[in-house]
Every structure is written in C-alpha cells, then in structure tokens.
Amino acid sequence: xxxxxxxxxxxxxxxxxxxxxxxxxxxxxxxxxxxxxxxxxxxxxxxxxxxxxxxxxxxxxxxxxxxxxxxxxxxxxxxxxxxxxxxxxxxxxxxxxxxxxxxxxxxxxxxxxxxxxxxxxxxxxxxxxxxxxxxxxxxxxxxxxxxxxxxxxxxxxxxxxxxxxxxxxxxxxxxxxxxxxxxxxxxxxxxxxxxxxxxxxxxxxxxxxxxxxxxxxxxxxxxxxxxxxxxxxxxxxxxxxxxxxxxxxxxxxxxxxxxxxxxxxxxxxxxxxxxxxxxxxxxxxxxxxxxxxxxxxxxxxxxxxxxxxxxxxxxxxxxxxxxxxxxxxxxxxxxxxxxxxxxxxxxxxxxxxxxxxxxxxxxxxxxxxxxxxxxxxxxxxxxxxxxxxxxxxxxxxxxxxxxxxxxxxxxxxxxxxxxxxxxxxxxxxxxxxxxxxxxxxxxxxxxxxxxxxxxx
Amino acid sequence: xxxxxxxxxxxxxxxxxxxxxxxxxxxxxxxxxxxxxxxxxxxxxxxxxxxxxxxxxxxxxxxxxxxxxxxxxxxxxxxxxxxxxxxxxxxxxxxxxxxxxxxxxxxxxxxxxxxxxxxxxxxxxxxxxxxxxxxxxxxxxxxxxxxxxxxxxxxxxxxxxxxxxxxxxxxxxxxxxxxxxxxxxxxxxxxxxxxxxxxxxxxxxxxxxxxxxxxxxxxxxxxxxxxxxxxxxxxxxxxxxxxxxxxxxxxxxxxxxxxxxxxxxxxxxxxxxxxxxxxxxxxxxxxxxxxxxxxxxxxxxxxxxxxxxxxxxxxxxxxxxxxxx
Numbered sequence: 001x002x003x004x005x006x007x008x009x010x011x012x013x014x015x016x017x018x019x020x021x022x023x024x025x026x027x028x029x030x031x032x033x034x035x036x037x038x039x040x041x042x043x044x045x046x047x048x049x050x051x052x053x054x055x056x057x058x059x060x061x062x063x064x065x066x067x068x069x070x071x072x073x074x075x076x077x078x079x080x081x082x083x084x085x086x087x088x089x090x091x092x093x094x095x096x097x098x099x100x101x102x103x104x105x106x107x108x109x110x111x112x113x114x115x116x117x118x119x120x121x122x123x124x125x126x127x128x129x130x131x132x133x134x135x136x137x138x139x140x141x142x143x144x145x146x147x148x149x150x151x152x153x154x155x156x157x158x159x160x161x162x163x164x165x166x167x168x169x170x171x172x173x174x175x176x177x178x179x180x181x182x183x184x185x186x187x188x189x190x191x192x193x194x195x196x197x198x199x200x201x202x203x204x205x206x207x208x209x210x211x212x213x214x215x216x217x218x219x220x221x222x223x224x225x226x227x228x229x230x231x232x233x234x235x236x237x238x239x240x241x242x243x244x245x246x247x248x249x250x251x252x253x254x255x256x257x258x259x260x261x262x263x264x265x266x267x268x269x270x271x272x273x274x275x276x277x278x279x280x281x282x283x284x285x286x287x288x289x290x291x292x293x294x295x296x297x298x299x300x301x302x303x304x305x306x307x308x309x310x311x312x313x314x315x316x317x318x319x320x321x322x323x324x325x326x327x328x329x330x331x332x333x334x335x336x337x338x339x340x341x342x343x344x345x346x347x348x349x350x351x352x353x354x355x356x357x358x359x360x361x362x363x364x365x366x367x368x369x370x371x372x373x374x375x376x377x378x379x380x381x382x383x384x385x386x387x388x389x390x391x392x393x394x395x396x397x398x399x400x401x402x403x404x405x406x407x408x409x410x411x412x413x414x415x416x417x418x419x420x421x422x423x424x425x426x427x428x429x430x431x432x433x434x435x436x437x438x439x440x441x442x443x444x445x446x447x448x449x450x451x452x453x454x455x456x
Numbered sequence: 457x458x459x460x461x462x463x464x465x466x467x468x469x470x471x472x473x474x475x476x477x478x479x480x481x482x483x484x485x486x487x488x489x490x491x492x493x494x495x496x497x498x499x500x501x502x503x504x505x506x507x508x509x510x511x512x513x514x515x516x517x518x519x520x521x522x523x524x525x526x527x528x529x530x531x532x533x534x535x536x537x538x539x540x541x542x543x544x545x546x547x548x549x550x551x552x553x554x555x556x557x558x559x560x561x562x563x564x565x566x567x568x569x570x571x572x573x574x575x576x577x578x579x580x581x582x583x584x585x586x587x588x589x590x591x592x593x594x595x596x597x598x599x600x601x602x603x604x605x606x607x608x609x610x611x612x613x614x615x616x617x618x619x620x621x622x623x624x625x626x627x628x629x630x631x632x633x634x635x636x637x638x639x640x641x642x643x644x645x646x647x648x649x650x651x652x653x654x655x656x657x658x659x660x661x662x663x664x665x666x667x668x669x670x671x672x673x674x675x676x677x678x679x680x681x682x683x684x685x686x687x688x689x690x691x692x693x694x695x696x697x698x699x700x701x702x703x704x705x706x707x708x709x710x711x712x713x714x715x716x717x718x719x720x721x722x723x724x725x726x727x728x729x730x731x732x733x734x735x736x737x738x739x740x741x742x743x744x745x746x747x748x749x750x751x752x753x754x755x756x757x758x759x760x761x762x763x764x765x766x767x768x769x770x771x772x773x774x775x776x777x778x779x780x781x
Contacts, residue, residue: 086744092533115530211727213745267618269728270639284619336533408746420729423641
C-alpha cells in the first residue's frame, strides 16, 4: 500500500484516494469531450529560479511532491539572495528567458511588475483563479499596469510562495519561571526583556542591527508600523510624502535604540539574521524578532539548545494599535519572455501549489503555508506547529512597505542610517531627519509626488 | 659565409640597428624595409589581435563610457535610455557613500599594501639563505594565497566572531574582554586590513624571494671584504638592488588593493555604518543592487580613472628608481 504524500489517505489498491478522484474526474470530463484537463495535467518542464533561504528545503521537498503527484518536471536554480535577483534580471531582460517561474522577494517584485517582466497569470490562463483562502499579502499579488498600483482591481501577477513576516520568538520556559505572559505591547516587551536580561550569558533581546541588503530596516519595520509610523504618507494614493521623521517614527526609533542599548546584545550593530537566530538557538537570547521560516531549527536537537522552549507571538505594538510587521514575503511570477508551453507549465505548478492540500504538505515539510485553510487545519493545533496561530493572526496586518520599483535605493538609505544610529554614531532624531531628507531626494529624482516634514 | 656574417654582426650591434643589419633576400623586396607587401602582411597578421583587443577591452570601455551619460529604465520589458548629460558625474560629487568608500579605500590600500610589503620582505630576507626544507616552508608560506576569497571570508568570519570566535576565546584565556572585531567602528577596517595582509603577504614574499635570490653574490662578497655589517649590507646593497622589484610589487598590489571587494563583502558588508565601505562595494551597491546602470557606469569610469592615475604614478616612480644615477 502506498501513502499519498499530501493527505496520508490510502486505498486498498495502493493508489491514493486523491489520484482515484483525479482520475475519475479526468475521465468524466474527457467523456464530455473536454480534453483540457488531461492536457493540463501533463505540461512542459519548467525552471524555477529561487534563493537559498532557511525555507528553501521545504520548498524543494514540496516541488518533489508536485513532480511525484503530477509527473511534471521542475528544475530548481538555487542562488544566494542577491544572486537570485541578478539572475532574474539577466533572464527577464533577454530576448528569450531562461527561467520560467521567478521567486521574487518583497524587495524586488515591484521592479518586475513595473518593468513589464512578469506576465499576468490571468492573461496566460483566464480560467486561473486564486484560491480565496490564499493570502494576498497587502494585495501585492495584483498589479494594475496602467495605473501602476497594486490593487485587487488589477491583474493577478503572482501567487505567494512564502508569506514571510517577522514574529516575536521568546523563551517560553523563562517566561514560565518568571510568571510572565507573552507581550502584546512594546511596554510589555521592554519590561519582560529587562527581567530576562542577564548579560553576558543571556540578553533580554537580540536585534538584527547590521547594515545589509534588508537587515536592520526589516528588523525595524514592526517597531515603526507598530507605533503607527511609516515611511510614506499614502503609497496607495500615490502620495509619497516622507513621514519617517514624524513623532511616531521618533518614538519607534528611540524605543528600538533603547532596547539595543539597555537590554540588547552589546554588538547589535553588527548582527545579521544568522547571528540573531544563532543567539536564540544557543540560549543567549530571551527574545528575537525573526522571520517565521526560522522556526524549524528551534526544535531540532542537532541545532538547538532550546528545543521545545521557544514560543511565538505577533510582533508587539503600541497600546491601542495592532501588530504591523513589514512584509518580507516571496511571490512566484511567470516570466514574460518564455515560450507559451512553459508559461502554461508554470501556471499548472502554481495552481497545484496554492491548494490547501499542497500547503498542508508544505507545512509538514517545514514550509510556511500561504493558504489560510492550512492554518485552520488540525495540524495547527500540534505543538510542533505552535507558530501557526500567531502567524495567522499577524498576516492580515502585515504591511507592504514599498510599492514602487526604486525601493532598493530607499532600503539602502534606511540600512545605513539605522545602522549608524544603532552603532551610536547618531541620535534618533538627526538619524531620522537625515534619512527622510535622502529618501525625499530619491523620490523627487524619480518624479514621484513627494514632500517632507519639518525636521524633528 | 654570406649567411653567417650578418648574424655575427647582429650580435654585436645595438637592438636599434638590427633592422639595418638584416640581409636583403636575393632578388626580392626588402621584407624589413616597409615596402607595400610587407606593410600589407604586417596588417593582415596583426589585425586579428588588434580586433580581438578592441572587442574585448576597448569596446566594453567605450560602451561603459557612453552608458554613463544615460539613465536606463525598463517598461514593458524594454529598456528606455534617457540622456542626462553629465548629471551622473555631478551626482558622484554628492554621493556620501562614494566619499566614504574613497577614503576607506585609500586607508586600506596604504596600510594593507604597506603591511604586505613589510612582512613579505622580512620573511623573504629571513628565508633567502635557508637551504634545508625550502619546499616545505615555501609551501606553508604561500598557503593563504591559494585559498579562495570565499574561504578566506569564512575562515576569518568564524575566527573573529564576537560570541563564538576563536580569537575572542583565546584573548579571554589571558583575561581580556571579548572584542567585536568586525562590528565595531574602531576595529572593523583594521580587521579587514589584517585579513588582507594575511591573505596577500605570501604574494609579496614570493616576488621578493625571487628577487633576492637573483641578486649578484659578488657584490655581497665585496661588501664582506670591506667589512660591511648586516645592517649596512641591507641598507647599501640589498635595498638599492631590490628597488625595481619592490616598486613593481608595490604597483601591482596597490592597484589590486584598490579593487578590494570580496573581503569587505564577506566580512562586514561595508559596516558598521560606512566604516569599511570601499569603492568596489559602493559600486556593487549602486550598479547591481540598486540597478542604477547609468550612474553605476559613471562610478565605474571614475574608479578606472583613479586606478589609471595610480598605475601611471607607480610606473613613473619605478622608472625614476630604475634610471641610472
């Protein structure tokens, strides 16, 4: 008897119920004279360009499952973060693209939409419908190419691959000992971090303060948006007035710096994502904020000194507001410059990938589901998947930080300015003023409707 | 007789006169006199190499130069080239990251190359008269340059890690507090320079060793007869005779130091702040990460210009020291 990889249900003949149903369905449709289902089941091989991230292994295994279930072939081209972007640029700008499905990060998918490099899935296959339970992640899967805005009224451009946002990781065992409850507000987080701060053996919180492609800025977004702040006034309405240096921004940065200085790691300014996760895994951090993709090693006895001791919560927020982390998600878009059969092959993969069954299977393999139905499934109650509820609570509030293609220039400004503030080279207010000035300059240079606030 | 005589005379004539001394083939045109056939033949044989050089080096540079006067954007999958005059070059002046990169690159080049030259020369002096185990010590000394840059980054990132690094564990044994070698403003650039010195000193060592071993021994023997001390031998014999080798090594390392990228990218990412920002890293960010093709091209031209100036300075210095007094 063989086990279906997705449902785990088996038939006596050794064929999974899913396949029996699929076969019966195909036969029925075929009998009605519609042969499209059979044709769609077998499609041209496709190549997916993807980055080597903590969640990659789960994606690879999910792709293997797809191949096994459908008989279709998928090749993965795996690269470092920046390398993946370069390869995607090179491929989509050529006359004929090498890659069919582009796994695009929150920092660069806008470049692909605005540049016309990604073809709308609904244009390739008008019958394709996004599963209503799939998170649209700040509507970033849609794009109106005429109005140049991301809106559900636009076309479906991509399907979410990884709904990555940061969650608060905290030491449940220490909380239990100290009689603490999971922090919801910034004040509670700070109080708890102070209680658990026992340097040098353990730090109250370990933050990701290094300068990188999207390092300290990504760590700072939950503090900024959780305080009601933001970088721009209203991107959806094309108002790019820079509001980073308003009172909410100052409160957020001063809080972030205070945590780093008083209850944080002494070298916060040089810590990147790997360092932060390492500090949690080795028991040196009481709290970290990290993308949820890092949950898997926490309970791995070969990698972790805190197995079953780490709990998860939405990132805290100011009293009266809601959690609001920045999206660091991944979207799958189909390249414009590839043959039609490969486009259809990519559509079939996405059609399969977005289903509840595929997403539950992905979660079991270590992935982060993009379909809300997976979060309602009984597996979310299992101890191993204790991160699912806080993630499901957080996702609807996640913020799409950038809705324009020149985001990398703004991110570079934030990375340098925030890093210098964390390193103690500048205070919060001058750092915010300087960053706001530079961001305003970038937006003005590219002709966006922008403005700036008086300096703090 | 007639064929041997010109050869013999050629050996005794200065190079400039060789052409004149060559024989004319019997009954034929003078192949070395620049007649029409000769001129054609020269160009036929030379043009493939010239064409290759133009295609591979000049054309990309010309393309880069022209691109630097445009902004390139993409719409509908197609590029749009917008002429911007010298705007990209004007922006270079106001680019704070570039300014920090230029300053750090100068500091890096001076200290890293200085360190490599000094340690390389001392090591070469110590080893040039060692006769036993030559292969062993040379192999050990050149190991760092055989290590790929990415591995160098991994080795030193682990060694200098604040929490788990071997260096901090070792200094902890003798009672020192752990230091954030790569993450503190005061030590980050120095750490990168140290790693570069570790990586490239063997290169200088090899060149210096080859130079020292080729020096004429009779001069040293004469010095010994005159009663020269080791210091005087070094000061008045070794250093003056080694000066051309030193200058070539210096020029080569200086240009290479200006192109430093991998160590900064792997160890510090240019931080903290702009403490370890270097020119190549700034260019990488502007050109590749931010995809600013036109501006990146202007920055590339600026860096090429700087390296050319350095090269000219180094070569003219070499000429001066090589010229007979």
